[in-house]
Amino acid sequence: MNPAVPESTNTSLDEFLPAMRERVETALQSCLKLSDDCPPRLLEGIGYSLLGGGKRLRPVLTLMACEACGGDTSAAMPAACAVEMIHAYSLIHDDLPAMDDDEWRRGKPSNHIAFGEANAILAGDALLTLAFETIAGGIQPPEVAAACCLDLARAAGAEGMVGGQVADLEAEETPVGTVEQLEAIHRRKTGRLLCAALTLGGRVALADSQSLRSLQVYGENVGLAFQIADDLLDVVGTAETMGKGARKDASLGKLTYPSLLGEAESRRRAGALIDQARQALAPFGAKGRHLDALARYVIERDR
Amino acid sequence: MNPAVPESTNTSLDEFLPAMRERVETALQSCLKLSDDCPPRLLEGIGYSLLGGGKRLRPVLTLMACEACGGDTSAAMPAACAVEMIHAYSLIHDDLPAMDDDEWRRGKPSNHIAFGEANAILAGDALLTLAFETIAGGIQPPEVAAACCLDLARAAGAEGMVGGQVADLEAEETPVGTVEQLEAIHRRKTGRLLCAALTLGGRVALADSQSLRSLQVYGENVGLAFQIADDLLDVVGTAETMGKGARKDASLGKLTYPSLLGEAESRRRAGALIDQARQALAPFGAKGRHLDALARYVIERDR
Numbered sequence: 153m154n155p156a157v158p159e160s161t162n163t164s165l166d167e168f169l170p171a172m173r174e175r176v177e178t179a180l181q182s183c184l185k186l187s188d189d190c191p192p193r194l195l196e197g198i199g200y201s202l203l204g205g206g207k208r209l210r211p212v213l214t215l216m217a218c219e220a221c222g223g224d225t226s227a228a229m230p231a232a233c234a235v236e237m238i239h240a241y242s243l244i245h246d247d248l249p250a251m252d253d254d255e256w257r258r259g260k261p262s263n264h265i266a267f268g269e270a271n272a273i274l275a276g277d278a279l280l281t282l283a284f285e286t287i288a289g290g291i292q293p294p295e296v297a298a299a300c301c302l303d304l305a306r307a308a309g310a311e312g313m314v315g316g317q318v319a320d321l322e323a324e325e326t327p328v329g330t331v332e333q334l335e336a337i338h339r340r341k342t343g344r345l346l347c348a349a350l351t352l353g354g355r356v357a358l359a360d361s362q363s364l365r366s367l368q369v370y371g372e373n374v375g376l377a378f379q380i381a382d383d384l385l386d387v388v389g390t391a392e393t394m395g396k397g398a399r400k401d402a403s404l405g406k407l408t409y410p411s412l413l414g415e416a417e418s419r420r421r422a423g424a425l426i427d428q429a430r431q432a433l434a435p436f437g438a439k440g441r442h443l444d445a446l447a448r449y450v451i452e453r454d455r
Numbered sequence: 456m457n458p459a460v461p462e463s464t465n466t467s468l469d470e471f472l473p474a475m476r477e478r479v480e481t482a483l484q485s486c487l488k489l490s491d492d493c494p495p496r497l498l499e500g501i502g503y504s505l506l507g508g509g510k511r512l513r514p515v516l517t518l519m520a521c522e523a524c525g526g527d528t529s530a531a532m533p534a535a536c537a538v539e540m541i542h543a544y545s546l547i548h549d550d551l552p553a554m555d556d557d558e559w560r561r562g563k564p565s566n567h568i569a570f571g572e573a574n575a576i577l578a579g580d581a582l583l584t585l586a587f588e589t590i591a592g593g594i595q596p597p598e599v600a601a602a603c604c605l606d607l608a609r610a611a612g613a614e615g616m617v618g619g620q621v622a623d624l625e626a627e628e629t630p631v632g633t634v635e636q637l638e639a640i641h642r643r644k645t646g647r648l649l650c651a652a653l654t655l656g657g658r659v660a661l662a663d664s665q666s667l668r669s670l671q672v673y674g675e676n677v678g679l680a681f682q683i684a685d686d687l688l689d690v691v692g693t694a695e696t697m698g699k700g701a702r703k704d705a706s707l708g709k710l711t712y713p714s715l716l717g718e719a720e721s722r723r724r725a726g727a728l729i730d731q732a733r734q735a736l737a738p739f740g741a742k743g744r745h746l747d748a749l750a751r752y753v754i755e756r757d758r
Binding site: 186187189190191193194195198241245248250251268269270271273274276277278280281282284285287288289291294295297298299301302304305306308309310311312314315317318319321322340 | 553574577601622
């Protein structure tokens with residue numbers, strides 16, 4: 153709107169982010185055009201969680217990473233949707249009674265409350281599977297599709313997100329005591345998928361290994377900063393802005409950055425991580441401006 | 456052993472099947488060499504179900520299909536393992552209390568009994584993810600890897616196996632009344648994955664679309680025959696040979712082929728399906744002899 157505002161400020165993100173989110177939303181909807189072989193009740197359960205709002209941070213990262221590497225963001229859309237499907241499935245399964253037992257998600261009943269436990273487990277399984285179908289069927293050329301499937305599976309599986317969730321559940325029984333242990337959990341539980349969101353975008357843009365590495369460094373730092381910011385929001389947030397009971401993690405006795413480091417040090421650490429993330433963007437020049445703005449948004453949101 | 460016995464008889468299968476199963480077993484073990492990022496407890500839970508025995512029917516089908524299309528079966532092994540991982544994950548999730556609530560599987564406690572519900576859900580998620588990692592990282596060239604991921608995801612997802620499981624659970628509430636409805640469920644719940652097991656083997660052998668179609672027809676018919684045979688074993692079997700309580704399905708009021716058609720007609724139908732499956736193998740000539748023997752084995756096993 154105002155050409156005098158440099159593109160690297162949040163003003164640009166304010167304009168850019170809603171447009172990108174809308175494109176993601178439309179693409180996610182079209183991913184759910186399944187045949188009659190999918191029972192209507194299952195499709196409804198999948199859509200309930202996949203199209204149920206959310207920040208769309210991961211798919212937006214995929215598109216921005218593709219842009220930073222000089223690629224066509226439309227070509228990266230199937231990868232962006234796939235990453236969001238993995239995220240959505242993980243929330244459905246995490247909310248189950250046997251796991252975190254959350255009855256609310258994004259201000260509405262969790263999937264298993266709305267559709268029953270069996271259907272929720274299966275909706276999660278279907279979303280996880282659909283993620284790989286979407287990449288394998290939608291990303292070209294096939295070398296890139298195969299590389300994207302590999303990145304995503306490694307990030308989401310036993311050595312990544314699922315492993316992190318197991319470690320997180322174990323930590324509830326034997327609480328972790330150090331920031332290093334907490335970081336080791338978050339690196340797998342949320343960090344790996346954020347990194348994959350970025351490298352998938354880079355791969356679609358046929359980025360070289362140096363650029364993929366830069367995206368990785370950006371992702372690792374943003375991922376940890378994002379988690380600290382989440383913990384901080386949990387301390388200061390309200391049920392209204394978070395869509396679930398605030399202080400939930402704290403009340404469950406889960407260790408968080410603020411509880412280990414205090415609020416001020418947590419905030420300082422998040423800021424330092426974001427600085428490192430932004431430095432990793434240097435090779436991309438102006439093409440990395442949206443990633444740069446997003447990094448700052450991560451620690452500035454809802455405050 | 457006896458060269459006078461034609462290769463297309465079961466004698467050949469008796470020699471061939473154990474060797475193929477052993478190769479699959481070894482390959483599955485090596486798929487589980489994960490890094491320290493995988494929590495030991497998770498790895499144990501995955502191995503408990505993946506390496507816990509079973510007929511290995513699906514991976515063997517993959518190898519035999521590859522062979523029928525003139526390919527190198529070693530090259531198809533990652534695909535064979537991936538199909539078995541999908542099968543193993545589906546058993547873990549199907550056994551959960553919210554689903555079929557089975558406490559026993561293959562003569563030992565179900566995964567969630569041995570490791571707890573949360574870990575069982577996550578072991579299933581990890582296996583599902585590892586299936587795609589194994590194909591994307593192990594199948595060459597990348598075009599074939601991408602095509603295999605796509606086949607497998609379509610077969611396993613909302614329009615395939617997961618959709619079939621949802622339909623099956625719905626049928627428990629509103630029992631299906633016709634063989635056509637029962638077949639529609641089984642076609643998705645077990646048939647689609649069997650077909651994918653075959654087409655993956657064909658794809659690795661760079662089979663043409665005609666051959667893939669023949670494998671598909673073989674798989675559809677064997678899949679339904681396999682289900683009828685399973686239902687029949689459930690009627691006549693004992694807990695000892697089945698590894699779970701026999702008549703379990705019948706006692707739960709689940710509709711089965713024998714309950715809809717009677718035992719004699721079920722047996723006749725299974726035989727007719729196997730005949731059709733075998734006819735579909737004609738284009739493969741002698742290279743299809745193991746698939747031919749396996750088709751007959753499906754309805755002759757354990758009787």
